[in-house]
Amino acid sequence: MTEQAQKYVGGGVPRKEDPALVTGKATWTDNIKLPGMLHFALLRSPMAHAKITNIDASEALAMPGVQAVYTAEDINNDMAAGLPCAWLVTEDMKSPVHQPLAKDEVKHLGDAVAVVVADDRYVAKDALEYIDVDYEELPVVTKMEDALKSDSPLVHEEFGTNECYTWPLATGDVDEAFKNAPVIVKERYIQQRLLPTAIECRAVVANPDPVNGGFTVYTATQIPHILKSVLAGICGVPEQKMRVVAPDVGGGFGSKLNIYAEEALAVVLARKLGVPVKWVEERSENYLATTHGRDQIQDLEIAATSEGKILGLKVKLLADMGAYLQIFTPGIPTFGGFMFPGVYDFENYSFECKGVFTNKTPTDAYRGAGRPEAAYGIERIMDSLAREVGVAPEEIRRRNFYEPFDEPTETPAGIQYDSFNLQGALDKVLELADYEGLRAEQKRRRDDNDPVQLGIGFSTYTEICGLAPSQVLAAVGLGGAGWEAATVRMLASGTVEVVTGTTPHGQGHVTSWSQIAADVLGVTPDDVEVLHGDTAISPLGRDTYGSRSLTVGGVAVHLAAGKVVEKAKKIAAHMLEAAEDDIEFENGTFSVAGSPDQNVSMATVAGEAFLGINLPEGMEPNLTEDSSFDPPNFTYPFGAHICVTEVDTETGFVKVRDYFAVDDCGPIINPIIADGQIHGGIAQGLAQAIYEEAIYDEDGNLVTGSMLDYLIPGAPEIPHFTLDRTITPSPSNPLGVKGIGEAGTIGSPPAAVNSVIDALSTHGVTHIDMPTSPMKVWTAIQNAKGERAGTRDADRSGRPAQATDNVDEKGSESL
Amino acid sequence: MRRIKVTVDGKTHEHEVEPRLLLIHYLREVLGIGGAHSGCDTSNCGACTILMNGESVKSCTVLAVQADGEDIMTVQGLAKNGEWHPVQTAFHEAHGLQCGYCTPGMIMATISLLKEKPNPSEEEIREGLEGNLCRCTGYENIVKAVKQAAGSPVS
Structure with missing residues (x-):
């Protein structure tokens, strides 16, 4: 490939996306209005588990403005198949039938039972009140450990169990490693359930196409391409007649990475009624009907030498599936199973995950998707190990890091990390944070018995990014098709269209892909238009999730642009009557080596390729090239974070004072955008660590059912971030890039909780579960006062929704 | 009606x-x-x-x-004769937005904040915008944008 100096890549090019967004001219799905469009609303179950004995919609149907009311009987037969789960983690995994509307039984609060179609959304909502549903209450199970007991109520009677699957992974001889280990540390951590909360709720518009009999679906989604294939399949529409458009999408974080009931319903309703239909989610509905994140009970055991060198790691997870399996539900925790060994070089590892059904909203991908859970587990227990062997947290990590490497290296989980230099990242973050100064301040406060203690918490993490290698995805039960596609075409005017299969919703692909293409083609980013998000414009794509867009899709843009230059070079040689090998390309100009006056611009070559009059013998006209990039391996960004907290020992209040992060995601395309991704990621991780928790009561009611009750941190709760980076290129792709969208969310929760515990270490506190609310922190301090100092017993009570033995009062209070 | x-x-x-x-x-x-x-x-x-x-x-x-x-x-x-309001410009230049969904509300809240406090401190900015949530930016560059719009030195 022709390589030339990078002019725009690596620079902070201001975002091309912004003008529409700062002036209010963006096209959100809810902004789409089509002639004759009707609105639909869903009646959702007020119970977590009940039989539906009767539904009477006659009163609702009689209301002015109501066009139709449908229940499962009217809708589900219109489906060719139910809502799919695409991740078959084991062959005997139990996968329940999941239709857009519940038929005989509702299985979680918010399960939809009927749909009203009306002239406007107020009328549709009003009519919901006039549908009478008779429910016969069934026993509810919300806690995983209860759900696995033999006398538990069953979410799906037909399976005879609430266990969805058990997935094991083992390498080396773990039992042998533990048998003679001088040090063994055992912990239980609770990964509380989270509500992803993209600020734009979901919305969908389906428009029947009178010409080809198909449909155009506009939807607030991260995955228009996957949705096109799947919606066509489950709704019985020929794939080529289905078009899906993701207009401007207001955040996703994994919660818009799914095939939702409302999207299928929109197609079915548009087909039934022959008119466009629209559904817009409300926030309280979002909290019930959009997938949740996390929700695991993690049991970890680590064996080590007396110097703290890891000998083996055992991990057992219970992972809450909720009531149904959405597209990736069962695979999120098992994906995390590959990441518990973290950045540490050891050999013996065993992992077992049980997926469990409960009467709650299904879980699925949420920023990090399995990896924040894993990083949290290993990074928390590394601190416990440090305490046990009596070394500093940074030292225990250093003793176990891999030596830096730049070629794929086998891990205890049987995958291959691409390139690491944790030592470099740790050194840099220690300096960035003035670590010595922080420890000195901590000592001062301790010596002074300051009621507000200082905490310094570490995490050194890695993550698995760039979901791609099709063969690997197939091997883990995810079907394959992990490639990403791009088309780069020079137009007759010398400007450029880049078509990408990625689907940005805040990540700035339009700007970054412009930079990549501009550098290869010798044009400016303003000369490049990036087209995306509409399957009619960008027919091939695998969409945006798992920090894959740059590492797979951005690379595809780079490769396609390279192919354009190769072809253009042949045309230039022909035009200049020179040998192709003698042609040089720089700054958008082809010239003959040694005779710079003999030259022709890329724009002129593009014009010639378009006209097709004077091309080399046998060459086809036009400068347009495709790439479908399928890399050989994942990428593994890594980093070292330090979270500095001030913990008020009298009130339990935690303030994050500073946050220092050194992240390594390989070479940077746009530092402004990359830093922005890190900022947002860290904030979302701090949100889990300190503030957020979705709480269900015993009856399966979501107690945190609106933003009034679910604490999303605002600007006062989030600190200023101090960032730096190291650059270790990945051998997995020609740009060496690794991905950065989830790094902050993965690195920050353990750093924050380790920090809070560090602040309280002289009080004897060794464990607090997330979120570290004032009540939990205060309770931990009080409990530690009453126990022997230095205890390492984890709080096993967990939170109401996630664990069982609430008889132990520790940590069981609400916020 | x-x-x-x-x-x-x-x-x-x-x-x-x-x-x-x-x-x-x-x-x-x-x-x-x-x-x-x-x-x-x-x-x-x-x-x-x-x-x-x-x-x-x-x-x-x-x-x-x-x-x-x-x-x-x-x-x-906000824009007058095609010229953006300084707060709009600041949000763009400081990368104070990602998905952009919270942005119109953030911009309007910032205008109101700067009217009350033309030269807010970082703490005043964070407190002043506490009623506006952003899930993408971690607020870092929103704070920077507000400082820039206020004409304060930006670190």
Whole structure:
């Protein structure tokens, strides 16, 4: 490939996306209005588990403005198949039938039972009140450990169990490693359930196409391409007649990475009624009907030498599936199973995950998707190990890091990390944070018995990014098709269209892909238009999730642009009557080596390729090239974070004072955008660590059912971030890039909780579960006062929704 | 139904509306102002923030009839003769937005904040925007944008 100096890549090019967004001219799905469009609303179950004995919609149907009311009987037969789960983690995994509307039984609060179609959304909502549903209450199970007991109520009677699957992974001889280990540390951590909360709720518009009999679906989604294939399949529409458009999408974080009931319903309703239909989610509905994140009970055991060198790691997870399996539900925790060994070089590892059904909203991908859970587990227990062997947290990590490497290296989980230099990242973050100064301040406060203690918490993490290698995805039960596609075409005017299969919703692909293409083609980013998000414009794509867009899709843009230059070079040689090998390309100009006056611009070559009059013998006209990039391996960004907290020992209040992060995601395309991704990621991780928790009561009611009750941190709760980076290129792709969208969310929760515990270490506190609310922190301090100092017993009570033995009062209070 | 007369972005409108119609839905559905967003329905997230007589209000918890006779400004009315408002420019230049969904509300809240406190400290900026939630930026560059718009030195 022709390589030339990078002019725009690596620079902070201001975002091309912004003008529409700062002036209010963006096209959100809810902004789409089509002639004759009707609105639909869903009646959702007020119970977590009940039989539906009767539904009477006659009163609702009689209301002015109501066009139709449908229940499962009217809708589900219109489906060719139910809502799919695409991740078959084991062959005997139990996968329940999941239709857009519940038929005989509702299985979680918010399960939809009927749909009203009306002239406007107020009328549709009003009519919901006039549908009478008779429910016969069934026993509810919300806690995983209860759900696995033999006398538990069953979410799906037909399976005879609430266990969805058990997935094991083992390498080396773990039992042998533990048998003679001088040090063994055992912990239980609770990964509380989270509500992803993209600020734009979901919305969908389906428009029947009178010409080809198909449909155009506009939807607030991260995955228009996957949705096109799947919606066509489950709704019985020929794939080529289905078009899906993701207009401007207001955040996703994994919660818009799914095939939702409302999207299928929109197609079915548009087909039934022959008119466009629209559904817009409300926030309280979002909290019930959009997938949740996390929700695991993690049991970890680590064996080590007396110097703290890891000998083996055992991990057992219970992972809450909720009531149904959405597209990736069962695979999120098992994906995390590959990441518990973290950045540490050891050999013996065993992992077992049980997926469990409960009467709650299904879980699925949420920023990090399995990896924040894993990083949290290993990074928390590394601190416990440090305490046990009596070394500093940074030292225990250093003793176990891999030596830096730049070629794929086998891990205890049987995958291959691409390139690491944790030592470099740790050194840099220690300096960035003035670590010595922080420890000195901590000592001062301790010596002074300051009621507000200082905490310094570490995490050194890695993550698995760039979901791609099709063969690997197939091997883990995810079907394959992990490639990403791009088309780069020079137009007759010398400007450029880049078509990408990625689907940005805040990540700035339009700007970054412009930079990549501009550098290869010798044009400016303003000369490049990036087209995306509409399957009619960008027919091939695998969409945006798992920090894959740059590492797979951005690379595809780079490769396609390279192919354009190769072809253009042949045309230039022909035009200049020179040998192709003698042609040089720089700054958008082809010239003959040694005779710079003999030259022709890329724009002129593009014009010639378009006209097709004077091309080399046998060459086809036009400068347009495709790439479908399928890399050989994942990428593994890594980093070292330090979270500095001030913990008020009298009130339990935690303030994050500073946050220092050194992240390594390989070479940077746009530092402004990359830093922005890190900022947002860290904030979302701090949100889990300190503030957020979705709480269900015993009856399966979501107690945190609106933003009034679910604490999303605002600007006062989030600190200023101090960032730096190291650059270790990945051998997995020609740009060496690794991905950065989830790094902050993965690195920050353990750093924050380790920090809070560090602040309280002289009080004897060794464990607090997330979120570290004032009540939990205060309770931990009080409990530690009453126990022997230095205890390492984890709080096993967990939170109401996630664990069982609430008889132990520790940590069981609400916020 | 009640008749209301509202000035929005410099243009006066008269409509018969249901008394229960929320101002955000009046702006979006009746007037077609897609730049006013709804994010939570409980006045927590601030995506719907607009200015009413120069004061920031959350239009998801104001009824359209309460806006009768009032002067409303949305993000779509800020640019003058194609020139962006300095706060819009600052959000762009400081990368104070990612998905952009909270941005119109954030911009309107910032305008209101800077009117009250022309040179806010970082703490005052964070406190001043506590009613506006952003899930993408971690607020870092929003704070930077507000400082820039206020003409304060930006670190």
